Amino acid sequence: MPSTILIVDDEKNIRRTVRLVLEGEGFGVEEASSGEEALARLPDIGADVMLLDVQLPGISGLETLERLREPSAKGGANSVAAATTTETPGTTGVGSASTAARQQAPIPTVVMISGHATLADAVRAVKSGAYDLLEKPLDRERLLVTIRNALERRAMANEVAGLRALADERFEMLGRSAPMQALCSQIAKVAATRARVLITGESGTGKELIARAVHRESPLRDRPFVKVNCAAIPPELIESELFGHERGAFTGAVARRRGLFEMADGGTIFLDEIGDMILSAQAKVLRVLQSGEFTRVGGEQTLKVDVRVVAATNRDLQAAVTAGQFREDLYFRLAVVPLRAPPLRDRADDIPLLCAAFVEATSRENGMRAKSISTEAVAMLAAYPWPGNVRELRNVIERLVILSEDSIGMGDLPEEILAEVERSRRTQAAQVGSPTTGLPRIELPPEARALPLRELRDHVEREYIRVKLDENSWNISRTAGLLGIERTNLHKKMRALGLGREDR
Numbered sequence: 001m002p003s004t005i006l007i008v009d010d011e012k013n014i015r016r017t018v019r020l021v022l023e024g025e026g027f028g029v030e031e032a033s034s035g036e037e038a039l040a041r042l043p044d045i046g047a048d049v050m051l052l053d054v055q056l057p058g059i060s061g062l063e064t065l066e067r068l069r070e071p072s073a074k075g076g077a078n079s080v081a082a083a084t085t086t087e088t089p090g091t092t093g094v095g096s097a098s099t100a101a102r103q104q105a106p107i108p109t110v111v112m113i114s115g116h117a118t119l120a121d122a123v124r125a126v127k128s129g130a131y132d133l134l135e136k137p138l139d140r141e142r143l144l145v146t147i148r149n150a151l152e153r154r155a156m157a158n159e160v161a162g163l164r165a166l167a168d169e170r171f172e173m174l175g176r177s178a179p180m181q182a183l184c185s186q187i188a189k190v191a192a193t194r195a196r197v198l199i200t201g202e203s204g205t206g207k208e209l210i211a212r213a214v215h216r217e218s219p220l221r222d223r224p225f226v227k228v229n230c231a232a233i234p235p236e237l238i239e240s241e242l243f244g245h246e247r248g249a250f251t252g253a254v255a256r257r258r259g260l261f262e263m264a265d266g267g268t269i270f271l272d273e274i275g276d277m278i279l280s281a282q283a284k285v286l287r288v289l290q291s292g293e294f295t296r297v298g299g300e301q302t303l304k305v306d307v308r309v310v311a312a313t314n315r316d317l318q319a320a321v322t323a324g325q326f327r328e329d330l331y332f333r334l335a336v337v338p339l340r341a342p343p344l345r346d347r348a349d350d351i352p353l354l355c356a357a358f359v360e361a362t363s364r365e366n367g368m369r370a371k372s373i374s375t376e377a378v379a380m381l382a383a384y385p386w387p388g389n390v391r392e393l394r395n396v397i398e399r400l401v402i403l404s405e406d407s408i409g410m411g412d413l414p415e416e417i418l419a420e421v422e423r424s425r426r427t428q429a430a431q432v433g434s435p436t437t438g439l440p441r442i443e444l445p446p447e448a449r450a451l452p453l454r455e456l457r458d459h460v461e462r463e464y465i466r467v468k469l470d471e472n473s474w475n476i477s478r479t480a481g482l483l484g485i486e487r488t489n490l491h492k493k494m495r496a497l498g499l500g501r502e503d504r
């Protein structure tokens, strides 16, 4: 598709000349005779480059440029309040702002043109985001070179923006179930403060996404977010990773190195898998949390940082404290505001939405046509308990999208998921005595757990026969027929089990 250039000039002759030059080079060309007209038509034209005269009737070229770059009113990307209203379907507050921002029409790259531009004009133009300023009369070659350069830079900027959007999307928390809404409102509240947050939850529930959301929604959002995987760093390196080291502090320390706490100064440090941190490192972390002070490994100087600490773990930290594996004082310092990531089975309502989002994202990321997933397959996935939570669901969907044809159906689902759902459906049906299975609900006495097998079997048999007799008004022949045994046999069983008419 040819790039589109919008010429904004009130002089018809100039518009015509420029059009001839640009069309001759294969560009698409649009014209506007005023700033107002250009602004109004831009969303429809979707120009890549705008040639904008400085002097225009009505609003000037510089003003047009400034209005163009004003963040649109719906942006709200910087406000927690805006981000907590559910605007984008399917997204809860946290993260929806970035989606809104992505949907705005891209702004064209602007090249100003002027008959007698002053230096002040030029400075103001560049400050307002213009790419370049050309003098009239326009030189053909200069015009073409400038436009080509502008387009090239634009392509690069688009690529970066695309990558960033993709990265943001990876960190977007999806879900609108009650547990997710509660969580998002807690995140919004805690993000506005500098309180320390301890995120707990099973593996794959989105603890890292929560940590990033806390940072993104906080006043520190433009400062660094530094993630530390405490479980992945070898114990002997963890101190130097966190606090840095001086040259020669240990074999291999060839130069002084800053630690992660220093890098996070002014921002947020995310101590992931904190439950796996060794005790000696815990003592040092405790010191930073108490005083903001630390010392590099092998150093003497006391350094000071100002960081917000967010930690996460899938371990039961309180149990680790009891077991002497985790310092209690550190636990209390970290867990000022505890946030809990709900397991996916407790928010099965979100599964259809997550399926749709992951199918879409995987298709797009792999450059495939958008695939679809059948309602039955989604219902099946929603009934599965997902021990690996969202991560497991995401992996399964990615695999399905890559391996299946255009539409994903029941038959494509992994065997173990089908089997598990079938199994749990059967047990559930038996428990509630569903009419489809014909199985009655049998109450077991509390002591049943301790009964010898024989007694337990007798108990169940007795109750089952009694229910069947009840259903058939104690008609022995009919009940025996339904139970698939001889009439005499049923009499014998009733006697043995002590079942009589008085049990009715």
Ligand SMILES: Nc1ncnc2c1ncn2[C@@H]1O[C@H](COP(=O)(O)OP(=O)(O)OP(=O)(O)O)[C@@H](O)[C@H]1O
Pocket (backbone or CB within 6 Å): 170, 171, 172, 173, 174, 175, 201, 202, 203, 204, 205, 206, 207, 208, 209, 210, 313, 314, 341, 390, 391, 394
């Ligand atoms: N609410 C959610 N919406 C969309 N994707 C999610 C959500 N929760 C988790 N995910 C995705 O699931 C995967 C696991 O998330 P994350 O790494 O945050 O989990 P975790 O709780 O930190 O797991 P672990 O304890 O194993 O470290 C990621 O791919 C993440 O994008």
Ligand SMILES: [Mg+2]
Pocket (backbone or CB within 6 Å): 207, 208, 272
């Ligand atoms: Mg994690």
